[in-house]
Amino acid sequence: MCFNNKHKSEDILIAKYKITMNNLSRPRISYTKPSITKLEVEYATDAAKNGWGSNCYRYINKFEKLFANHLGVKHVIATSSCTGALHMGLYALEINKNDEIILADTNWIATAAPISHLGATPVFVDILSDTWCLDPKKVEAAITNKTKAIIATHLYGNLCEMNELIEISDRYKIPIIEDTAEGIGASYKGRKAGTIGLFSTFSFHGTKTVTTGEGGMFATNNTALYKKVLTLSNHGRNKNQVRQFWPTEIGFKYKISNIQAAIGCAQIERIEELIHRKREILKIYKNKLSKYKHISLNPEPKNTLNGAWMPTAVFDEKLNISRDKLINAFKDANIDARVFFYPLSSLDFFEDCIHNVNSWDIPSRAVNLPSYHDMTVEDIERVCSVIKKLVTDNSSQQVRF
DSSP, X not given: OHHHHHHHHHHHHHHHHHHHHHHHTSOOBOXXXXXXXXXXXXXXXXXXXXXXXXXXXXXXXXXXXXXXXXXXXXXXXXXXXXXXXXXXXXHHTTOOTTOEEEEESBSOHHHHHHHHHTTOEEEEEOBOTXXXXXXXXXXXXXXOTTEEEEEEEOGGGOOOOHHHXXXXXXXXXXXXXXXXXXXXXXXXXTEETTSSSSEEEEEOBTTSSSOOBSOEEEEESOHHHHHHHHHHTBTTOOTTOOSTTOOSSOOOBOBOOHHXXXXXXXXXXXXXXXXXXXXXXXXXXXXXXXXXXXXXXXXXXTTEEOOOSSOEEEEOGGGOOOHHHHHXXXXXXXXXXXXXXXXXXXXXXXXXXXXXXXXXHGGGXXXXXXXXXXXXXXXXXXXXXXXXXXXXXXXXXXXXX
């Protein structure tokens, strides 16, 4: 009997090994990559050949105009990163070491870093369990006489409850800043993400729906704030200064390059196509996983549009499917997968906020799913098959679907 069990175990191991090797022989599925066409190459090449001297800002100016028109705002400033745009915006609001800024505990460090660099204190609050974005009630409870701003991060293309946040903003006279690094293509009750707060910031990192390789954008309808940030963005040199190399204050160097902006111009000309494809991929995921009621994907509440930057699956705790189990299963299938952001308060240099229950719990049973523009239906099916197998393997011990 023991002899038979031993051989049975060996057979199972051999079978698993063969499956893994078969998966590794298939093309790797990346978690994301940009959509680059001949148009981007053409514009970038032109900028590299001709974008110098008097033409050194030609594509930057064009990129800013195209993005402002797309977004429907008065003013934008193309920057080297979303982080830089946020840093300058907070600096222009005169945030300092005596101030507090409220933001979601579920975030990438890029949202908190500018706060710390200015000497202010990031105050981490919990997220809602369904949208994974700021919980307005927790925001209001965290307000003190030191609170100078609230940063609303539209996570993975999902939207914050902007009406509730704006009501809080109006009541306490505290500005809302939209971190729209992941929010291109999303809209809230007819208004595009990034047009609702005092100012917003966008990311054009190589992983984003619209990319310039690295890059960002500052956007606002507030002319006075725009002028401040514009001066800060170029070493403190005022746009109207006639003296050469004469800064009027100590600023930053957060300008995007002309070549990056050239790629951005091509991307903005294709932006509706890029957004549509991202939303299409999320829709396919939802359709293929629709029967699994204990798996939640990016929500799209009434009167909103999800930007669908990063399709994300959150598994009900009843399933007993952990983040590590998910990552390892995808790795065995030769598929990239990204972890759901760890709570910022769990990092060594911040104080633990374990009372932020959702921010600490959800990442332990969630994963970002691959999504890129030339991803095929077959690729998506490969991803879904990993999830289905995990659920099937656990279903006999957990729940019935």
